Amino acid sequence: MEDVKEYNKEEFSIQPDSLLNFIKFRRTIRQFENKPVEKEKISKIIEAARFTQTGSNMQDVSYTVVTEGIQELKALTLKSLKKIGEYMLANLTPQTMAYKRYAELWLKMYEEYLENPNFNDKLFFNAPALVIVTANSVVDGALASSNMELMTNALGLGTFFSGFFVRAAQDNKEILDFLGVKEGKQVVTCMVIGYPKVKYMRTVPRKDADIAWK
Template sequence: MKEHIIQVDKSLCIGCGLCISDCPVNNIIIKEKKAVIKNQECIKCGHCEAICPKAAVTLTGFSEKTMEIAEKTTLNPRDLLMALKTRRTIRQFKNREVSLEIIQQIIEAGRVTPSAKNTQNVSYIVLGKDKGKYEEVAVKFFRKIQGFAKLWMKGAREVTIDDNFFFKKAPIAIMVVTKDKVSGSLAASNMALMAESYGLGVLYSGFFTVVANYSKKLRRILNLKHGDHVVTTLVIGYPNVKYRRTAKKEEAVVRYL
């Protein structure tokens, strides 16, 4: 990982203090009417660079450049809620490839998702045309443990494990890997939304995720290292099913204090 240094161009800094008020770790002070970074041991969140009205602050070591925000993009609340209500887990997929450009955009949605303490420690494994060999290993493993899984895994008792059990003949699957389950789950959720914005369907394959975390053979051929935890696996493709109405959900359990 590249070293990231926070730099302040004093010729541009006007000492407005916006960076100070927004710094989550109180790492900036004003000295002689100029912003000064106390130390480089912060979380490198980039808020100081993003908020500076004079672009006086720079966070080095990143390959991408910042983008100027002319006007913040807002989502229509009604449209967003309707999109969430009409989402369905997809298990029937068309025989149609997903373009590399769309795959990259889905991963981009995960990359820009906030992570705990800005660790940015989420990585991704895209299983494409060769995913069948990984599914084959996973199927063999799961068939062996199915009897045991019935004791503790809801739904395992009734499932039929065929050769396409995990990926349902979808064109791709994306594994989300990180030690931080919360950061990984947040990234996966945004990735699923991005996928659906392209008209794709998504299945969270919990069974494959379990196998990926426990099968030594599968972990070896996936080149997963010790400590690499698969948070979830997104199975993605174009839906071969159409739902005509929303599904009913239980009412939210809420306490207002």
């Protein structure tokens, strides 16, 4: 019960336009300062996830924070992507043709990594921290991740979601063991986090919303 807070209007409300602007202003960050992320900030990001709703109140979302182990995880991930890329290139179909460029990129990333492990990091972009979200329900994990992203930005940090990592982790025992993924859970997102080295001065245009009003 120590988690439970009494309602207080000032502390518990946010102006709709401020919220919308905050969401509009969020951008993917791939350039990071060479500076660690404080443990308290990571804990606060996870706190935003912990209070996110889950289907049937399952509270089935777990987190692996990787800082010290990034190099080891990067090696496992690039090895996995290389294997997936090779398989894709050897089994191209008209349906998978659109992914050919990713397969080629993954092979190139692996070659570059072997030449110089710290140069041109197109996987984690030399970020100091990762939070990998696993869950029984993908929807629960994704909802939690979205709130984590908002908190990351509110704390002055930057992040991007690594779909490459999620792909590499699928059915990869070495990566799943490294992360300590529990039985029945799957890797939903990988948040790559650090202090941003870039500052955006405007929002981006987006496609119109595809809405049906009935």
